[in-house]
Amino acid sequence: MTNNSKAKRVMAEVGSFVTYARGTEISSFAGGANAEICLRLAALRIYRKLDQRSVFFGTFLKTNLAFLAILVFYCTYHICSSPDRMHASWLGPIILGACLPAVIAITALLVAVTLGLWVLEKPKRLKILPSMMVLRMELTDELFAEIVIPWSSIDKVELKHLNRFTPDKELHLVIKTALGVSYTIRYDDLLIDNSQASLLNAVQTWAPHAYCQLAPQPDSENNGSQDGGDSQFTELWLHQFSTANIRQRDSLLTQGTSLKGSAYTVVGVLGGGGQGNAYLACVSSASEGDAKVGSDVVLKEYIMPVYQGSSVLERLSAKLKHESDILTRLDHPGVVKLLDCFVEDYRGYLVLEFVEGRSLKELVQSEGAQSENFVRSVGAKLCQVLIYLHDCYPAVIHRDLTPDNIMLNLAGEIKVVDFNVARQLENATGATVVGKHAYIPPEQFRGKPCSQSDIYALGATLFYLLTACEPEALTSSRPSEIVKVSPSLDAAIVRATALNLDQRYSSARELLADLTGPH
Numbered sequence: 254m255t256n257n258s259k260a261k262r263v264m265a266e267v268g269s270f271v272t273y274a275r276g277t278e279i280s281s282f283a284g285g286a287n288a289e290i291c292l293r294l295a296a297l298r299i300y301r302k303l304d305q306r307s308v309f310f311g312t313f314l315k316t317n318l319a320f321l322a323i324l325v326f327y328c329t330y331h332i333c334s335s336p337d338r339m340h341a342s343w344l345g346p347i348i349l350g351a352c353l354p355a356v357i358a359i360t361a362l363l364v365a366v367t368l369g370l371w372v373l374e375k376p377k378r379l380k381i382l383p384s385m386m387v388l389r390m391e392l393t394d395e396l397f398a399e400i401v402i403p404w405s406s407i408d409k410v411e412l413k414h415l416n417r418f419t420p421d422k423e424l425h426l427v428i429k430t431a432l433g434v435s436y437t438i439r440y441d442d443l444l445i446d447n448s449q450a451s452l453l454n455a456v457q458t459w460a461p462h463a464y465c466q467l468a469p470q471p472d473s474e475n476n477g478s479q480d481g482g483d484s485q486f487t488e489l490w491l492h493q494f495s496t497a498n499i500r501q502r503d504s505l506l507t508q509g510t511s512l513k514g515s516a517y518t519v520v521g522v523l524g525g526g527g528q529g530n531a532y533l534a535c536v537s538s539a540s541e542g543d544a545k546v547g548s549d550v551v552l553k554e555y556i557m558p559v560y561q562g563s564s565v566l567e568r569l570s571a572k573l574k575h576e577s578d579i580l581t582r583l584d585h586p587g588v589v590k591l592l593d594c595f596v597e598d599y600r601g602y603l604v605l606e607f608v609e610g611r612s613l614k615e616l617v618q619s620e621g622a623q624s625e626n627f628v629r630s631v632g633a634k635l636c637q638v639l640i641y642l643h644d645c646y647p648a649v650i651h652r653d654l655t656p657d658n659i660m661l662n663l664a665g666e667i668k669v670v671d672f673n674v675a676r677q678l679e680n681a682t683g684a685t686v687v688g689k690h691a692y693i694p695p696e697q698f699r700g701k702p703c704s705q706s707d708i709y710a711l712g713a714t715l716f717y718l719l720t721a722c723e724p725e726a727l728t729s730s731r732p733s734e735i736v737k738v739s740p741s742l743d744a745a746i747v748r749a750t751a752l753n754l755d756q757r758y759s760s761a762r763e764l765l766a767d768l769t770g771p772h
Contacts, residue, residue: 278290278293278298280298280300280399281380281382281387281389281399282378282380282387282389282397282399283300283302283397287302287303288300288301288302288303288397289301289303291396296400296401296402297398297399297400298398298399298400298401299392299396299397299398299399300396300397300398300399301395301396302394302395302396302397377389377390377391377438377439377442378438378442378445378446379426379438379442379443379446379447380446381446381447381452381455383459384403384404384459385401385402385403385404386401386402386404386407386428386455387399387400387401387402388400388402388428388436388438400436402428402430402436404459404460405460406430406431406432407428407429407430407431407456407460407463408429408430408431408463408464409427409428409429409463409464409465409466410426410427410428410429410452410456410460410463410464410465410466410467411426411427411429411464411465411466411467412424412425412426412427412440412466412467413425413427413466415427415437423439423440423441424439424440424441425437425438425439425440426438426439426440426443426452452467453465453467502598505522505530506519506522506530506532506554507519508520508521511537512534512552512595512597512602513593513595513597513602514538515537515538516536516537516538516539517534517535517536517537517544517550517552517604518534518535518537519532519533519534519552520532520533520534520535520549521533523551529553529554529555529556529600530554530556531551531552531553531554532551532552532554533549533550533551533552533607534549534550534551534552534604535547535548535549535550536548536549536550543590543592543593544592544593544604548607549607549609550592550604550605550606550607551604551605551606551607552602552603552604552605553602553603553604553605554600554601554602555572555573555600555601555602555603556599556600573594573601573603576603576672577591577594577603579649579672580603580605580672582645583641583642583645583649583672585638585641585642586666587634587635587637587638587641587666587667587668587669588638588641588642588668588669589605589606589608589660589668589669589670590605590606591603591604591605591606592604592605592606605670606668608660608662608668608670609662609663610660610661610662610663611660611661612656612657612658612659612660612661613631613656613657613659613660613661613714613717613718614655614656614657616656616661617656617717617718617721621721622718622719622720622721622736623718623719625719625738625739625742627718628715628718628719628742629742629768629769629772631659631661631667631715631718632711632715632764632768633765633768633769634666634667635654635659635667635669635711635714636711636761636762636764636765636768637761637765638667638669639651639654639704639707639708639711639761640760640761640762640765642707643704643707643760643761648704649672650702650703650704650706650707651669651672651707651710652697652702652706652707652710653671653689653692653710654669654692654707654710654711654714655689655692655710655713655714656714656717656718657671657689658670658671659714690726691713691723691724691725691726692709692710692713692714692724693706693709693710693726693727694706694709694710694727694750694752694757695727695752696754697709698727703754704760704761705754705757705758705759707761708749708757708758708760708761708764709749709750709751709757711749711761711764712730712745712746712748712749712750712764713730713750715732715742715746715749716730716732716746716750719732719735719736719738719742719746720732720735720736722735724750727752728750728752729747729750729751729752730746730747730750731743731746731747732746739772741767741770741771741772742768742772744767745764745767745768748764748767749764
């Protein structure tokens with residue numbers, strides 16, 4: 254990029270400040286009906302949410318009154334601390350005049366530093382539009398700011414680890430402009446409204462002059478398996494935008510179909526849905542994954558649309574990557590293992606351990622209500638799985654622990670499957686409601702699942718095993734109202750399914766102790 258081109262873009266960025274300052278007052282995120290503009294300064298716009306009670310001016314007034322009271326006390330103390338000062342009436346104004354600028358300067362500095370650090374660490378969102386990117390920052394419950402970043406002003410877009418105070422550095426997207434202004438947003442926050450594929454496509458389309466690096470640089474602290482997983486899914490996203498819009502197979506895969514260079518051969522269909530199908534396959538030859546030749550595996554399929562820029566493509570690619578990321582770092586006998594992952598013919602595949610057996614839902618539908626000893630045994634094993642998941646760093650909450658997603662193999666061991674709605678605990682707040690309603694606790698309906706949400710689902714599952722009846726949604730389940738059960742197990746399920754978090758088990762360890770204790 255020549256210096257002349259850089260200078261032109263600097264001038265264009267300066268000119269864009271005036272353009273966007275005089276532009277629309279409608280929020281790019283909230284629209285005109287849900288927000289009104291309070292302040293507009295060049296590319297920065299501050300809006301007030303219309304559905305939030307106005308508390309800004311009240312808080313501002315209280316803060317100033319508190320500051321005034323402190324200032325009066327401070328000056329009065331210095332004036333009155335000595336009897337001599339009491340008689341020197343001229344000394345008060347002098348002290349007040351000397352102290353006031355210092356107090357104001359120090360207070361302003363502390364407030365600026367505090368607000369700066371607070372705003373930097375608050376979640377942000379990024380919206381991609383044909384003419385610009387819009388960065389949103391939450392200021393208070395009532396106020397939010399939007400910064401307009403024209404495509405013509407962008408110099409560099411990078412995905413990188415920033416130096417932070419904590420050892421586990423988060424991945425951030427860094428956007429630098431021709432004027433040298435830098436904007437950062439956490440990678441997890443970026444994925445709220447976009448996918449890596451959509452951002453890449455947008456930068457290549459509307460800012461071809463910009464340097465773009467959307468694959469994080471290798472970190473010596475990361476192990477090889479993590480790097481390999483990231484590169485595989487970067488390849489998946491790029492593949493969708495670089496190949497011809499032609500799908501070789503439009504229907505279900507038939508028996509004998511070979512995938513990934515004949516590494517896997519389809520044996521039959523296990524199930525299906527709108528987003529893809531699950532196939533039983535045989536490992537025909539050695540592949541890059543951990544599957545052994547001759548063994549049976551499950552191919553979980555995500556069907557991708559062939560047209561470019563599809564929001565469906567972005568959503569499915571993100572789900573595929575997310576489920577793989579979770580399963581890659583889990584290693585527990587009660588959790589289904591991820592053996593391999595690949596993309597082929599606009600379809601993404603997770604190669605999973607095959608569990609020969611049936612789900613707990615199928616077991617109850619076939620045999621009816623189960624014995625108390627069996628229910629206690631299954632409950633104890635599931636508690637061990639939850640202890641492992643919740644002790645991960647960051648913790649993993651399943652959010653859909655139901656009889657359909659718990660497999661019982663021929664040896665009587667359980668396996669938890671279907672992690673495509675699981676979330677790491679640090680990103681759970683504000684997540685959408687997922688799972689079957691009869692097994693969802695109130696906090697999950699409100700979009701705030703936590704580790705205790707899995708305990709509620711486990712309690713509801715144990716109720717189903719004991720009674721062969723689906724639990725009533727948003728109700729504390731009591732199996733003794735339907736079947737004969739020991740008071741200890743009945744009390745454990747009631748406590749596990751308590752609607753109030755304070756009354757529910759705080760951890761799976763507590764529930765495990767009650768399930769395995771004397772009864």
